[in-house]
Amino acid sequence: MGQHIITEEKVFGELKKAIIETLRTDEGKIRPETSLIKDLGAESLDFLDINYRLEQAFGIKMGRHFVLEHIEEMFGEGTAIDENGQLTDKAVEVLKIRFGDNNTDFRPGMDMDEVPAQITAQSMVRGVMDILDSLLEKCPKCGNSAWQSEDSVRIKCGSCGEAAAFSNGDDLIKEWLTKIQAEKKLF
């Protein structure tokens, strides 16, 4: 799977638009490494608004819940966040695999409320790209492999005109966690 129709630059461009509309901030302040919370003052409701705008733009469904919530839903309460509301060793390990070691500051014992501040524009772009990359090789309606986009945001079948369908963000996180668990047996 994967697609080469919508580029990362395009996704970043749409994300910038969504952030500007939601937070009324200047475009110049938004860089890939910008933390929406620390640098732009976003709050949890703002994220959902930004996600909604991205969904409308690309015709996708973003994850409703963060990786930590999915870990606890799949492997039990307490596996990612301990009774003091702090990250467990295993949660940190998963977050580092997902977001990379270099750009983030996750550590065991970190307060769960500090976690969202680690979300950067780049990590949101990656979330959108993951969803777009779930595009099937062939159109499920006509069986042809002729995906295209006229406006670089919406993909449709060049053969039958069917709009592209993607996996939703939550399912993709769950699939990814299942894969990580199979490899690493963390939980």
Add this chain to the structure above:
Amino acid sequence: MLPLKGKVALITGSSRGIGNAIARAFARAGADVVINYRKEGGSSQEQAGQLCEEIEAMGRRSFMVQADIAGKEPVKKLFTETEEKFGRLDYLVLNAAKAPFKPLEKLFERELRQLVETNYIGNIFCIQAALPLLEKTSGKIVFISSLGSRFYNPAYPLGSMKAAMESVVRDCSESLREKKISVNAVCGGIVKTDSFKVLRQFWENIDALPEELFVEPDEIADVALFLCSPGSRGITGQTIVVDKGLSNAICRLPGK
């Protein structure tokens, strides 16, 4: 004509949405207004600051207090500062709310506790802390509820807390009768605030509801204001539904 001139209103969770509209409505009616927001240094602090400036530009006094109502100490601070700065409190509008959006059966223990701590215990902390001030003014308490108190909403565990608070409103209206403090609630329909942006992510096709069934924040604010005016003196312990008829229209096709 400024019916609330010289009076003081405190609205919890008033940086955005319905709370923001209520703060403006009370200021327009002449009241000085205490703005409350939860999170320090974020977008709501900024919006609370702008709101204070707007209210002062109307010629009223206003100040903002950062306080998470889920904690007893922050609530104490909220009311101590109100007394220090304005010397009185006439109207307490309980608007602040915070809840995750997922089905009740999927809530983790900490989410359940937070749900109750903010939306039930926090509101009662506010009532308790406000009493000494409200007693002196024969003040009024208005709770902002929503249709979630009586109808199922997808992924809206806040509804059960709204139901609990409507019951608290009934109880307190009787127990505070001797103190001459009136307690009522406004139950809002679907309002296009920031929370709505969240709700629509869990409620497919909510955008397809006809525009006339959506409630404006001002329409809730005006009823909250009415419940603090002499015209409502006969109403006590009640929850007034302000939903543009949504709850009656729901069983038939809109417009038919």
